Amino acid sequence: MADESLYQEIILDHYRNPHHKGLRDPYDVEVHHVNPTCGDEVTLRVRVADGVVSDVSYDGQGCSISQASTSVMTDLVIGRAVDEAMKTSEAFLALMQSRGQLEPDEDVLEDGIAFAGVSRYPARVKCALLGWMAWKDATAQAVAASSGGAA
Amino acid sequence: MADESLYQEIILDHYRNPHHKGLRDPYDVEVHHVNPTCGDEVTLRVRVADGVVSDVSYDGQGCSISQASTSVMTDLVIGRAVDEAMKTSEAFLALMQSRGQLEPDEDVLEDGIAFAGVSRYPARVKCALLGWMAWKDATAQAVAASSGGAA
Amino acid sequence: MTALVDAGLAPYDVEVVRADFPVLARTVSGHPLVYLDNASSSQKPRQVLDAEREFVEQHYSNVHRGVHTLSQEATDAYEAARTTVATFLGASDPHEVVFTKNATEAYNLVAYSFGNAAAGSRFSVGPGDEVCVTEMEHHSNLVPWQMLCERTGATLRWIPLTDDGRLDLTDLDTLVNERTKVLAFVHVSNILGTENPVDVLVARAREVGAFTLLDGAQSAPHQVVDVQRLGVDFFVLTGHKMLAPSGVGVLWGRKELLDAMPPFLGGGSMIEVVQMSGSTYAPAPERFEAGTPVISQAVALAAACDYLSALGLDRVAAHEQALTGRLLDGLHALDGVSVIGPATTESRGAAVSFAIEGVHPHDIGQSLDELGIAVRVGHHCAAPVCRRYGVPATTRASSYLYNTAGEVDALLEGIATVQRFWRR
Amino acid sequence: MTALVDAGLAPYDVEVVRADFPVLARTVSGHPLVYLDNASSSQKPRQVLDAEREFVEQHYSNVHRGVHTLSQEATDAYEAARTTVATFLGASDPHEVVFTKNATEAYNLVAYSFGNAAAGSRFSVGPGDEVCVTEMEHHSNLVPWQMLCERTGATLRWIPLTDDGRLDLTDLDTLVNERTKVLAFVHVSNILGTENPVDVLVARAREVGAFTLLDGAQSAPHQVVDVQRLGVDFFVLTGHKMLAPSGVGVLWGRKELLDAMPPFLGGGSMIEVVQMSGSTYAPAPERFEAGTPVISQAVALAAACDYLSALGLDRVAAHEQALTGRLLDGLHALDGVSVIGPATTESRGAAVSFAIEGVHPHDIGQSLDELGIAVRVGHHCAAPVCRRYGVPATTRASSYLYNTAGEVDALLEGIATVQRFWRR
Numbered sequence A, B: 001m002a003d004e005s006l007y008q009e010i011i012l013d014h015y016r017n018p019h020h021k022g023l024r025d026p027y028d029v030e031v032h033h034v035n036p037t038c039g040d041e042v043t044l045r046v047r048v049a050d051g052v053v054s055d056v057s058y059d060g061q062g063c064s065i066s067q068a069s070t071s072v073m074t075d076l077v078i079g080r081a082v083d084e085a086m087k088t089s090e091a092f093l094a095l096m097q098s099r100g101q102l103e104p105d106e107d108v109l110e111d112g113i114a115f116a117g118v119s120r121y122p123a124r125v126k127c128a129l130l131g132w133m134a135w136k137d138a139t140a141q142a143v144a145a146s147s148g149g150a151a
Numbered sequence C, D: 001m002t003a004l005v006d007a008g009l010a011p012y013d014v015e016v017v018r019a020d021f022p023v024l025a026r027t028v029s030g031h032p033l034v035y036l037d038n039a040s041s042s043q044k045p046r047q048v049l050d051a052e053r054e055f056v057e058q059h060y061s062n063v064h065r066g067v068h069t070l071s072q073e074a075t076d077a078y079e080a081a082r083t084t085v086a087t088f089l090g091a092s093d094p095h096e097v098v099f100t101k102n103a104t105e106a107y108n109l110v111a112y113s114f115g116n117a118a119a120g121s122r123f124s125v126g127p128g129d130e131v132c133v134t135e136m137e138h139h140s141n142l143v144p145w146q147m148l149c150e151r152t153g154a155t156l157r158w159i160p161l162t163d164d165g166r167l168d169l170t171d172l173d174t175l176v177n178e179r180t181k182v183l184a185f186v187h188v189s190n191i192l193g194t195e196n197p198v199d200v201l202v203a204r205a206r207e208v209g210a211f212t213l214l215d216g217a218q219s220a221p222h223q224v225v226d227v228q229r230l231g232v233d234f235f236v237l238t239g240h241k242m243l244a245p246s247g248v249g250v251l252w253g254r255k256e257l258l259d260a261m262p263p264f265l266g267g268g269s270m271i272e273v274v275q276m277s278g279s280t281y282a283p284a285p286e287r288f289e290a291g292t293p294v295i296s297q298a299v300a301l302a303a304a305c306d307y308l309s310a311l312g313l314d315r316v317a318a319h320e321q322a323l324t325g326r327l328l329d330g331l332h333a334l335d336g337v338s339v340i341g342p343a344t345t346e347s348r349g350a351a352v353s354f355a356i357e358g359v360h361p362h363d364i365g366q367s368l369d370e371l372g373i374a375v376r377v378g379h380h381c382a383a384p385v386c387r388r389y390g391v392p393a394t395t396r397a398s399s400y401l402y403n404t405a406g407e408v409d410a411l412l413e414g415i416a417t418v419q420r421f422w423r424r
């Protein structure tokens, strides 16, 4: 029954076996984001060390799309330089806003390319972005705090 | 060009040569009524003596319908017992609200029957009623004042 | 059915009804469309669209202020629509019907009008006063009262829910008390399906002199409503849920109240005398219909009322109850599926919310859409209800006069398919 | 015309345009309909009605909250309509377009939102603050500000009129001053036809930091509007005067303002998180679109914008200006007829008010109707203007893109006939 373009196997895999799930210590910042239209929520922790996203952990409830995209996100940002990870996040955002018009770059988005089809379902785009937006928020706070501390 | 049913000769006659027009003394009550949708207005005086409408005088500006119907009204109420005049006024009101469905009684309404066609033009009904409503208001006040005095 | 035949009525022929709705012939994802999102908005029959179009193509003009023929015809059609709606609601006077753009505007109209009342007026709301709603209100009959209380310093109270999706009236006498100015509550819940005991609530409100407003957005499309028998002060409906286009709703209110309430929206047509330094206002309904009204939408709503009346709302209600019973029975029989709201058709409408263990409502909705089945997922503008029952959202199927037993079965099969897919 | 041909455009063929409007084939009182009541409301072309119907028959559902196919299609159509309107107005961001039920709701939206602002907020209005309008405002852009001032204790001021129907700007700097919170004024007057000098008024408002709201109800249908070039903060239009159905209007506002302003109507879709104890609100435009929006009406309005754009508003404006000039010349040539408003086509729109000596406007309108000619008589929701010029009411003829020189001539002849009849 699956509409191939939306529920890709990659998405279902991440949904059933999410990566890096569960809240862990140590962390710099914890945020809680909610998608008010569907009640999905995520609590997410970020640790940034030496300009690198050293860990991201999370917990929450949500649909397959939001859960899988958060899982994919952790794969794409953990261990990366903050700048680089932010670029990846921009690329994912652009893909989600493309309404099916953008060809995703597998080198940049890896498993994230499975979400290309989601962009054709505007009602689901917010689901796919929930974890990413939480990460971006938390990371920006962590960076601000550490640079504030350095100043 | 005249639509026979609206601009009857009787109406045009009263419009061009209004009866009892001009404000006169003596009077018991003066009222000022306005039709807010078109700006028509009438100032009207009533004198009631021994239960009889002994005089009605008026001045104002308005369309042919409102001017003519006020003129016809004065013919129908001056010299009549208040009760009787009020009944005539009810009959005219009923005719105006009939949307062309009522056959007017010439014995009661005399020249007023010329307004039967107006009832089919809801936008003009208020015009035809302006003078009547002013008269009713003033007369009710005059009666109340005199009975108040008698009590 | 037997009762209908006994009453001399032709049996309800749903296929004849369906033929009036062009969209029902559509396919979605390669399947015939099964439209079960009626609590959100209904489809429109040709008769309604034709009536609106004939009006717009031949008799359209602005209303109320003109002497030319088209403006008379348009005014007549608009006022005739008011009379039709009044009759549909059992109102004694067409002037008790105010056309709004939707139900939401109607609640806001009352809340803002009360908020505009001078201190000491019978309508004024201030510190120490209370407004009472229920925990199952649609946001549209909740947020306007929250905002009113915030503006005026009044206190908002609410009647809580029982575990089986009904109002918990244990503390009714405390919640609705001498300080209560308004008791605003939903007739039939759009998320739980619950039909509330109007008589009990109105009786209590009367004891304490509170105004009552009944949200009929989910009742008027589905059952005979008689505002006088209901005994409320205000009743609200919205056209798009009852075969009419979007863009039209109705506030019914007792004439005596509407004429005395302060105005809400200011502008053309609601005035009497306008001077730069201040204005006076027309009586109801004009007082509450500022600006060019929703003319052709009102005409269409009247056509929708005529359509429903011709079909017979009693027959429609019986048809829907049969479908709702079938759906509830089917859901109860499925493992891992739970109904949120009353379990039987007793005092309930056609909206049925449910949860499937282990599958998120978004995924249920999307997967059903791939089978051509349109249901709504989310909080259905009743987030407090989701919170109350500990779910982030629900999946809601809601049938209407054109749905069939076969469609209910398709949904039940669809749910089984969803379960198989998502439990792999 | 030469200019248009030079620009490579086909000459404006009014007969082709007329064929799109079914009602124009009607007769009234046995005469071909001459519809000159466009300032009150316009007729609707087939293209607009067809677009709305196709949408309702094939893609209709409630918007914004659903994952099923129809709700996606409906949401796409509704949001595409927003984008079309934004482009039509030269707005940089579709989120600056708020759909309302008419223009009147839009003024009230801004006035109530400001009234809801906490003291000290940049939007709040209170004692000592001023709102400035003009003496030629439509009641809809006057009464909401009167009501706001009454609620908040602010003071209403107004720019007076000159004898020839223009704003008297002598005291502009006093009337719009450091205390002025809002300057709300009409772009093109519906009763006088006057087009106001937006640049002068906006410049003064900016000097003192007042918000500007431009009433474009009579400009948007007739000329190219570019909200960014106009430099105002808010711009309002109403669909029914520009080929769209009744039931839809637009508030355009700078995004930064709309996102910061307090909400007006409370209800579904305008919220973020709703708890019984209080709610938070969505950003614009959702914040100001509570409840089910005017979905199919917005789709129809977009089709109307497309129709106007395809025809070319510059060409429409040139066509109308020719008609207006012809009418003004004709009226000036008639004995006993006087124009109320600017005497030439210089900075003026297509609405022309006039008086016939010795004949009341009601009788003029009725007599013209007997010749099939539809004009509007009354105060045109601008009673202070009538008072200013010492008339109880006016007769107003207003042409639009489908009117012809022949129709203007028919009106002029009609006026002569009216004079003969009423002077007997």
Ligand SMILES: Cc1ncc(COP(=O)(O)O)c(C=O)c1O
Pocket: C268, C290, C291, C292, C293, D039, D040, D102, D103, D104, D105, D138, D140, D141, D186, D188, D189, D190, D215, D217, D218, D238, D239, D240, D249, D381
């Ligand atoms: C100049 C002007 N402003 C505002 C309005 C109000 O528009 P609406 O009645 O559609 O709200 C009108 C028309 O009635 C108008 O001509």
Ligand SMILES: Cc1ncc(COP(=O)(O)O)c(C=O)c1O
Pocket: C039, C040, C102, C103, C104, C105, C138, C140, C141, C186, C188, C189, C190, C215, C217, C218, C238, C239, C240, C249, C381, D268, D290, D291, D292, D293
């Ligand atoms: C119970 C209930 N009340 C109010 C509303 C609001 O109706 P509208 O969105 O048409 O204003 C709805 C539907 O959305 C509803 O289901």
